[in-house]
Amino acid sequence: MKIPGKMAKEVLRHSLKPPATLNYPYVKPEMPDNFRGKIVFDPVRCIGCRMCVKDCPALAIEIAAVGDKKFEARFYLDRCIYCAQCVDSCPKDALLNTKEYELAQIDRQNHRITFHAHADGVVVDPAP
Amino acid sequence: MSRVTIPLGPQHPALKEPANFSITVAGEKILSTSSRLGYNHRGMEKACEERTYIQDMYLLERICGICSHSHSTAFVQTVEEIAGLDVPRRALYIRTLIGELERIHSHLLWLGVAGHEIGFDTLLMYSWRDREVVMDLLALLCGNRVNYGINTIGGVRRDITAEQIAGALRDMDILEERTRYYIDIATSEPSFIARLAGVGYISREDAVRLQAVGPTGRGSNVAIDIRATDPYAAYGEVDFKVITDSHCDVYGRAVVRLLELMESYRIVRQVLKEMPDGPVTVKAPRKIPAGEAVSRVEAPRGEDVHYVKGNGSDKPERVRVRASTMANIQAVNKMMENNNLADVPIIIAAIDPCFSCTDRCVRVIGGKREDLGWRDLRRHGISWYRKHWGIDFGELNRKLHSLRGER
Numbered sequence A: 001m002k003i004p005g006k007m008a009k010e011v012l013r014h015s016l017k018p019p020a021t022l023n024y025p026y027v028k029p030e031m032p033d034n035f036r037g038k039i040v041f042d043p044v045r046c047i048g049c050r051m052c053v054k055d056c057p058a059l060a061i062e063i064a065a066v067g068d069k070k071f072e073a074r075f076y077l078d079r080c081i082y083c084a085q086c087v088d089s090c091p092k093d094a095l096l097n098t099k100e101y102e103l104a105q106i107d108r109q110n111h112r113i114t115f116h117a118h119a120d121g122v123v124v125d126p127a128p
Numbered sequence B: 001m002s003r004v005t006i007p008l009g010p011q012h013p014a015l016k017e018p019a020n021f022s023i024t025v026a027g028e029k030i031l032s033t034s035s036r037l038g039y040n041h042r043g044m045e046k047a048c049e050e051r052t053y054i055q056d057m058y059l060l061e062r063i064c065g066i067c068s069h070s071h072s073t074a075f076v077q078t079v080e081e082i083a084g085l086d087v088p089r090r091a092l093y094i095r096t097l098i099g100e101l102e103r104i105h106s107h108l109l110w111l112g113v114a115g116h117e118i119g120f121d122t123l124l125m126y127s128w129r130d131r132e133v134v135m136d137l138l139a140l141l142c143g144n145r146v147n148y149g150i151n152t153i154g155g156v157r158r159d160i161t162a163e164q165i166a167g168a169l170r171d172m173d174i175l176e177e178r179t180r181y182y183i184d185i186a187t188s189e190p191s192f193i194a195r196l197a198g199v200g201y202i203s204r205e206d207a208v209r210l211q212a213v214g215p216t217g218r219g220s221n222v223a224i225d226i227r228a229t230d231p232y233a234a235y236g237e238v239d240f241k242v243i244t245d246s247h248c249d250v251y252g253r254a255v256v257r258l259l260e261l262m263e264s265y266r267i268v269r270q271v272l273k274e275m276p277d278g279p280v281t282v283k284a285p286r287k288i289p290a291g292e293a294v295s296r297v298e299a300p301r302g303e304d305v306h307y308v309k310g311n312g313s314d315k316p317e318r319v320r321v322r323a324s325t326m327a328n329i330q331a332v333n334k335m336m337e338n339n340n341l342a343d344v345p346i347i348i349a350a351i352d353p354c355f356s357c358t359d360r361c362v363r364v365i366g367g368k369r370e371d372l373g374w375r376d377l378r379r380h381g382i383s384w385y386r387k388h389w390g391i392d393f394g395e396l397n398r399k400l401h402s403l404r405g406e407r
């Protein structure tokens, strides 16, 4: 009869090795370059074509005109499924992926972010 | 001995998703089982009719978190067929590559789950640790570990670089070595064999009669594999074996999955080495012409069928999905016969079920058949709940709206 416990050797061998898991949140995994994380918006590039709004499967983007050829974007990050279709659809590269993945919030309102159009660049206003 | 019928589920620690099995036992022996699904209906097919083809792609990808690439491939294939698109070869190779990586992660996941169900948690820990290799590779190639989002109508969304190919080949070597080890464990560890051999037996004839698909069928010597019998993507151009096993029990299904892993590594290597150059997409129209098509894909769990009917607009008129668990669930009742009650978790787990992927059938009760539109169906639902449970959806809806913010 065969003796059970074939994996015992493997287990003992690993008892001397460091753990395979990361000590999150003290050690954070690095995401690959094209990771589909939080989306950012560049109001300077946006032409207001609203292709992103049309293609977003989760209805997570709104583009509003604020003044002459100036647009601001409001994101509902709680609805976003991070598919990055908006990034693909945008003809002007006004939307970009980032590697940011720690997106949990206690308050849902913090998921509503607006990228205001300012002459001197982007201001992210997390207030609803 | 007197008979007792024991309900298992819809909520039960042995089930990862809600489903109900009514198991009639005499003592510990199972006499018969009847299964019931329908606790996880998400209304996806109907929702597809309200969305554009591009949005549907992401919705359908989320039918299953594990077979997500299979569902999106099946869907884009049908749409491409209706629109008459000629997908570039490089895109087909990338689809094949991601499809196989998905199978690798799914089979390693199954191995861990099976280990857990039989109390062999050491196997769970190690196989899931090794599965991280393929998950990270998928994140590198597609941009995320789950729901890869690589497909688009007319091709794939991301190209693959020479550097990524080299990395993927290295990962295949690691995984292959580990899989060899697991095959050795599965074929020589006496406790593993003794626990699984003879459990959940289903003969070849019964498997064919009950239309078992995927590893469930192949574990009973039914050589069906859509990759070989109806090649899609680049499967017609790669060389691989259809693995079958004649044990016809849970052990056979385990062996099939483990040996399939080895075939998957072979396919991945071939695809990476022979990947043709060229573009990865063709331009797809937003409005898909009227027409209908069916497409089949071999998901890790078995054959996955999608049907799409277009009407010339940018939204489909009808989408129909048959996930592999729908085909396999019939066989489970048969497999349970003459086993012990304690074998139930592993027998269910052995078909690698995905109940929420399966929940999309409409049962016509009685002979009368009625067609309800979207609006009527909604009205019917609201009044049914008010009448039977006194639930007022108007109030809940208002709350939901205020939670979501006004739209």
Ligand code: SF4
Pocket (backbone or CB within 6 Å): A039, A055, A056, A057, A058, A059, A060, A061, A079, A080, A081, A082, A083, A084, A085, A086, A087
């Ligand atoms: S990532 Fe996807 S879900 Fe999120 S905003 Fe862009 S298109 Fe919408």
Ligand code: SF4
Pocket (backbone or CB within 6 Å): A045, A046, A047, A048, A049, A050, A051, A052, A053, A063, A089, A090, A091, A092, A093, A094, A095
């Ligand atoms: S698709 Fe790009 S340019 Fe068009 S509205 Fe959206 S962000 Fe602006």
